[in-house]
Amino acid sequence: MKLFDGGKAPNPRRVRVFLAEKGIEVPLVPVDMGAMGHRDAQIAERNPLRRLPVLELDDGTVLTESVAICRYFEELHPQPALFGTGALGRARVEEWQRRMELYFLSSVASAFRHLHPAMKEWEVPQVPEWGEANKPKALDFLKILDAELQNHEFIAGDDYSIADITGMIAVDFMKPARIAVPDELTNVRRWHDSVSARPSAKA
């Protein structure tokens, strides 16, 4: 088994943090995304979408999409449960994982990809007006998250989950996207400090 990894980018990091939380070691094949290595034949023949990460099993089976790779490892190594436990618990993690991804990470990523000069080759065409429109979307979502985190230690309730991984990485991605976490969102700040202090955050 080997994991084609993409360094600092949010999706490859999601899988590395997930594996660190599970205590699973998978050999990494580093791919230099800065040099567009994810568009080379090595990746294109495994993932027609030319995106990272890509997991390859020993029999050559290929699995792509960060959350799908995480779910594969959750099935093989159920503890600690990072996709929730029980019907409602699993649905609750799915709900928050989706919210973090669709209304937050995607907004931060759109601001970054459509506004940052280094993204010109990646996002064609860059639409700066769309990048700007995403900054208030990300901040509106953070306000809703702050209200929810008043009652819970973690995003989907009392237990750390994949929703916290997506959320932590989205907050970290705000820096290159040039969006600041407002000072008054004290619950978001408390939660982000807490999840960032876990050893997995360095993965």
Next chain:
Amino acid sequence: MKLFDGGKAPNPRRVRVFLAEKGIEVPLVPVDMGAMGHRDAQIAERNPLRRLPVLELDDGTVLTESVAICRYFEELHPQPALFGTGALGRARVEEWQRRMELYFLSSVASAFRHLHPAMKEWEVPQVPEWGEANKPKALDFLKILDAELQNHEFIAGDDYSIADITGMIAVDFMKPARIAVPDELTNVRRWHDSVSARPSAKA
């Protein structure tokens, strides 16, 4: 238990098709999205994101996000399995469900929301340039899907899954988004005809 439903919109329909495939009946509370009913207090107090569908359990517990609601019912009624079976099967459905959603449905929805005059109040600001940029994104993805469907009856393999539901609804959503399925994508057309002929497609 009751499901606040939003009629023709893609996400409410995803849950109705899923329930029909499972043979589960849940009382529906119709919400008129055309009259912005999803922004009224009835929904806002249950979902701060003011989106549909919303599931409310008999004890008042609220669950939002179409795929999270589907997963809740999958956990309660595992057969027929619509999220896959086995570790690799479940990961494969997650992979394709994400691909259908992130690279296809979201592109079709962005074209619709940023270009259709009726969406002016929904998508603020509308960015027509971004709407146009999404049309080739949707078509590029469909070409990749067509190649995959040469080898499988359904999107994630030999069995119908939630990825087919998301895909069918995204293809149907191409019509109001004014994007045509190219004639030469014969595998996509064969698959879409087949899933549209299932009784669940009318839900």
